[in-house]
Ligand SMILES: NC(=O)C1=CN([C@@H]2O[C@H](COP(=O)(O)OP(=O)(O)OC[C@H]3O[C@@H](n4cnc5c(N)ncnc54)[C@H](OP(=O)(O)O)[C@@H]3O)[C@@H](O)[C@H]2O)C=CC1
């Protein structure tokens with residue numbers, strides 16, 4: 001019988017004695033399942049003695065953590081309980097929202113922090129600070145924040161009270177983004193709240209990118225934690241091309257280590273994007289089909305039914321390829337196409353994603369269609385064209401729509417078109433992944449299925465939003481005495497299957513950053529690879545002053561997208577009659 005006691009150095013938690021009759025040396029590896037209210041984390045350890053309880057409790061800053069240790073053959077189970085010591089040595093997390101007066105902070109960050117608080121996911125002791133140049137008192141910040149908080153989870157459970165409690169923990173400090181002095185003053189205020197506790201600090205840069213580096217410089221030199229961790233969430237855009245992105249990374253790394261930088265891509269925090277790996281790697285029926293052998297093409301489709309009104313100043317400098325494709329859609333593509341990672345550890349996953357990105361064929365201009373929306377009247381209402389926005393220069397050629405065919409030149413995906421389509425001011429708002437499978441060879445039922453064989457192949461649809469769903473189109477016999485086939489859906493509609501509301505992407509990502517979980521954040525080499533793929537294309541479009549194809553506001557986008565798909569023997573799944 002082996003026995004193991006751990007006295008945790010992590011001040012938040014004290015472990016009980018961990019003794020196990022099972023963990024003798026002949027178990028070379030153990031699977032540790034951390035049962036926490038939000039998710040089950042799994043770690044592989046080389047030996048039972050390698051179990052790192054410090055890491056375990058730091059990852060999960062909760063009052064208590066229960067763990068089961070299961071030896072590889074499944075025979076051995078023991079319990080580990082790490083508990084908050086509840087005393088003065090507790091740790092605390094201070095979250096500073098830099099740019100607190102802005103749109104993203106109001107719309108997403110404060111509501112996400114409240115939702116985490118409401119769900120009991122924030123550590124016992126935490127403080128939230130808003131930082132911006134605007135003059136505001138704590139009360140004014142609270143008033144501003146309160147307007148966007150919603151009790152979306154369970155209206156009965158004292159939501160009003162929870163809001164009050166949450167708002168009492170929000171404070172404001174006004175300062176310039178490039179002033180060491182103002183960040184020193186912030187540091188003093190943070191210290192007042194942190195007291196003697198071990199202080200961990202998270203800065204969320206919700207500011208325009210041209211001031212990222214100033215803010216990071218000041219935050220890291222004047223307001224870093226002295227005894228805990230300091231992390232910085234950086235919002236996109238991470239540069240405009242390979243060169244500016246590399247320069248930004250270099251500047252950030254003057255003040256921060258890579259593991260302190262959390263580059264956020266909020267699409268990675270969406271429920272169905274996170275589920276992609278679960279779907280693929282935990283269901284026997286999918287992984288064997290996940291290759292050129294069975295998959296004909298894959299489509300990543302993003303559409304919005306509103307234009308860039310109000311954001312034209314930002315958008316015109318970036319365009320839809322940088323705004324959606326180079327980040328959100330490419331990240332999903334990498335997750336979709338990667339090889340099985342060694343583990344669920346962040347570095348293992350990100351290593352595989354980088355390999356996919358680096359295996360991608362340079363994108364040819366002939367494989368890209370760009371568009372821009374123009375004014376259109378529908379039902380007596382006139383919707384403005386992109387260049388009607390006062391913040392957009394007249395005659396701007398910035399694309400608000402793009403479709404592209406991409407290829408991954410590796411053994412798994414050789415020759416399979418990965419089509420992307422992203423557009424603003426289209427007829428619908430949605431984001432989805434469509435996987436179109438090959439034809440059934442020698443199909444006995446071809447005669448019974450109509451003439452368009454492409455319409456009879458299986459299609460797996462992962463609808464990221466709205467109405468999250470996963471459905472598989474299959475051929476099915478229409479009930480009756482005859483033999484007629486139709487395409488029907490095996491349908492997993494989330495709202496019908498799960499009663500729990502789906503958390504906003506920002507909730508998941510903020511919690512991950514607090515817990516030090518990097519899996520859903522972009523590593524610098526991933527970013528470099530993403531820009532290496534798109535920069536030559538963007539340069540060519542801009543140098544050649546390629547004229548976008550104009551499409552009416554509220555339409556399905558440029559017809560060029562159909563020709564592009566047809567060139568690669570593909571039909572867009574979102575445009576078929578039985579979507
Ligand atoms: N809004 C959104 O939906 C999304 C935003 N993002 C990214 O998040 C970040 C924040 O976005 P958003 O909140 O919309 O940005 P805002 O334009 O609202 O700016 C945020 C705050 O930064 C300060 N600020 C604005 N312009 C300047 C300037 N030129 N110089 C110094 N300070 C300035 C202002 O605060 P004050 O004047 O009080 O200092 C402002 O309230 C950006 O990087 C954006 O690209 C990413 C995805 C979506």
Ligand SMILES: O=C1O[C@H](COP(=O)(O)O)[C@@H](O)[C@H](O)[C@H]1O
Pocket residue numbers: 266304323324431
């Ligand atoms: O990053 C961005 O995303 C939004 C779309 O996000 P969603 O979660 O509402 O789908 C997009 O409108 C914006 O242009 C872009 O910068």
